Amino acid sequence: MKLKTQGTNMRFFTSIAFFICAALHAAERPNILWIVVEDMSSHFNYNGEKLVHSPHVDRLAKEGQVFTNAYITAPVCSAARSAMITGMYQTAIGAHHHRSSRGKIKIHLPKHIKTIPELFKAAGYYTCNGSEHPGKYGKEDYNFSFKKSDLYDGPDWSGRKKGQPFFAQIQLRGGKIRNVDKWYKQIEPALTNVISKDQVELPPYYPDVEAFKQDWAIYLNSVQYTDLEVGKIMQRLKEDKLLDNTIIFFLTDHGISQARGKQFCYDEGAKVPFIVWAPQKLKPKLREELIAHIDMSASSLYFAGIDIPAYMQGRTLFGDQAQQRNYVISARDRCDETVDRIRSVRSGDFKYIRNFYPKRPHLQPCQYKDGKPWMPVLRQLQAEGKLNDLQEKLLFSPTRPEEELYELSSDKWELKNLAGDPKYKNKLQEMRCILANWIIESDDQGRFPEAEEQYDSDMAATRKSEIKDKNMALMKKWQSEGK
Numbered sequence: 039m040k041l042k043t044q045g046t047n048m049r050f051f052t053s054i055a056f057f058i059c060a061a062l063h064a065a066e067r068p069n070i071l072w073i074v075v076e077d078m079s080s081h082f083n084y085n086g087e088k089l090v091h092s093p094h095v096d097r098l099a100k101e102g103q104v105f106t107n108a109y110i111t112a113p114v115c116s117a118a119r120s121a122m123i124t125g126m127y128q129t130a131i132g133a134h135h136h137r138s139s140r141g142k143i144k145i146h147l148p149k150h151i152k153t154i155p156e157l158f159k160a161a162g163y164y165t166c167n168g169s170e171h172p173g174k175y176g177k178e179d180y181n182f183s184f185k186k187s188d189l190y191d192g193p194d195w196s197g198r199k200k201g202q203p204f205f206a207q208i209q210l211r212g213g214k215i216r217n218v219d220k221w222y223k224q225i226e227p228a229l230t231n232v233i234s235k236d237q238v239e240l241p242p243y244y245p246d247v248e249a250f251k252q253d254w255a256i257y258l259n260s261v262q263y264t265d266l267e268v269g270k271i272m273q274r275l276k277e278d279k280l281l282d283n284t285i286i287f288f289l290t291d292h293g294i295s296q297a298r299g300k301q302f303c304y305d306e307g308a309k310v311p312f313i314v315w316a317p318q319k320l321k322p323k324l325r326e327e328l329i330a331h332i333d334m335s336a337s338s339l340y341f342a343g344i345d346i347p348a349y350m351q352g353r354t355l356f357g358d359q360a361q362q363r364n365y366v367i368s369a370r371d372r373c374d375e376t377v378d379r380i381r382s383v384r385s386g387d388f389k390y391i392r393n394f395y396p397k398r399p400h401l402q403p404c405q406y407k408d409g410k411p412w413m414p415v416l417r418q419l420q421a422e423g424k425l426n427d428l429q430e431k432l433l434f435s436p437t438r439p440e441e442e443l444y445e446l447s448s449d450k451w452e453l454k455n456l457a458g459d460p461k462y463k464n465k466l467q468e469m470r471c472i473l474a475n476w477i478i479e480s481d482d483q484g485r486f487p488e489a490e491e492q493y494d495s496d497m498a499a500t501r502k503s504e505i506k507d508k509n510m511a512l513m514k515k516w517q518s519e520g521k
Contacts, residue, residue: 067203068316069195069284070158070338071275073268074122076115076177077213077300079293080311081261089238090261091231094269098288098315103323105355108312109366109384110331113292114301114373116179118331122291123153123180123189125335125352128369129482133181135372141495144183150349154335155189158205161344164198165190167207170267172196172274176209195280203283205338208271212264213294216256217410225263233258241306241451243298243432245425249415257294285341286315287334297401297416297433301373303382303391304452308368314355316341328366328384329355351480365472371484375497375506376404377513379484381477383469389452390469391442397521399436403509428453443469487517 081087084099085106112118112128120133124147128134132145139145147153155165167190169176175193178186191197195204215221226232235251238258244250268288275281289312293299299306310331314320319341332352339346340354354360365385370378379394407413419425420434432453443457443466456462477485497510 067163067343068319068341069203069280070163070205070342071271071284071286072207072334072338073210073271073286073288074119074207075210075212075264075288075290077292077295078261078264078290078311079299079306080309081258081294082265082311085311087258087261089233090258090265091229092262092265094265094272095288095311095313097272098268098286098313101317101322102286102313102315103320103325105312105314105325105327105329107326107328107366107384108289108310108331109308109328109368110290110292110310111367112369112371113299113303113307114370115177115291116181117369117371118291119177119179120181121332122335123155123178124151125154125332125339125347125350126151127332127351127367127480127482128181129371129484130351130480131182132483134369134484135181135488135492135496136374137179137500138181138492138496139183141497141499143492143495145181147182147184152347153184153189154338155205157339157344157347158342159189159191161342162202163342164192164195164202164204165206166192166194166197166204167209168194169209170211176207195278203342205342210264210267212290213257213260215260215263216253217295222256222260225259228266229259229262231262233262241298242453243429243451244296245416245419245429247415247419249412253412282318285319285338286313287338288313288315289331289334295407295410297407297413301370301404301407302400303368303370303380305389305446305450308382320356325355327362329363330366365476367473367476367480369482369484372488372493374404374406374500375509375513376402376407377488377493377517378402381473381482381484383472383476384446385469385472387445387447388465388469389442389444389446390466390473391444392470392473393438393440393442395521396438396440398438398516400433400438403505403512405503405506405509408505441466441470490514 082092082095083090084096110118111121114136116136117128117134121128159165167176172194195206198204233255235255238251238254275284290310293307298304333355336346336350336352336354340357365383368382370380381392383390441457442455444452457466
């Protein structure tokens, strides 16, 4: 009887020890926070924008690891976010067309693929997706059917159990603030350093006129305001005594919304700021290797001690499993009603772009983009013959080259297309082969035209207007003509 009691006691104390160890392990697991900013390129002070005052993001950069060659896999929000939340190329999961699955015809993830929040949930994490307003849900914008409650427990980490680690996202409006007057009214009173139009220097492919300079100044002020929001997030983590055990990923969902930025694979649209801040785990470092934004997904799982699924196309940037990329791919497909297909490869100092609809102009009609305040000005200047040769060629040529090749070390603005230069024949062939192989190996579903039923379904679910209807008719006409 005595021996039996000892055995029972032993099992009791073993169980207690197990739960104590489990609790300690849970306490040791880091919190993971993604700060995701909309419509913003790399225009913070830490990466060279001297007009911008950004002490909070600069702090993340100074104390964290900065990736100077980070690329988004899609230069438009819904496709990029669909990739980010799965760790997969949007082209591999059928989520490559902007604002898909909004209508009656739904797109579903392949059954074996789980979203990042679901993987964190299964590991015992509290999952949340918030905004600049604590307690309010943030942007999702995924191009596949999902149930919010399957992904998120709440809008922020305040609802978690005591000691429970969290996986959180905070979505910031970023560059979108500049095009919404009621939002922009919040900015200038909050800034100590207001940038004026007379201070800005535009990229050479934009006209040096007041409308563009004013828009760019407002954009840079939105960068500064974003920095203030990052400071508030850091302060809240500190007040909640969570800062020391939280790993922060900071990035944008794509570049600035401009004529050669958002929606396009030039660096202005596809290259993004990317910082990983974890002073308790990582030494500050400047890292120049090429990375894709989906690598954040795999890296987050790595830090949490969660197995990275074998199917995942994102790669961890840390630990023994880290494997550098030889190249990164960005892909643009249909954006709203405007049909297109562009792929880019960045490898070393070279960028290769393939336009699969070369008979169409760069600035195809698009209700969203044509609604920007700078676009009517740009089109009017073109109609009046007031653009210089470079601006006319890059923005308003009636057709596009099928292939583009740029050497970024000497041509950061991607102005000189080397695809037709015999000296770069071998490099062109190399990049062409990389893309051709990637299309097959990654199962790029953009190689198949979107079904008209899917297109019509998604268009029916968006805002109706005569402009959009006219653009849709033009897209179908061009397709029927093989354009």
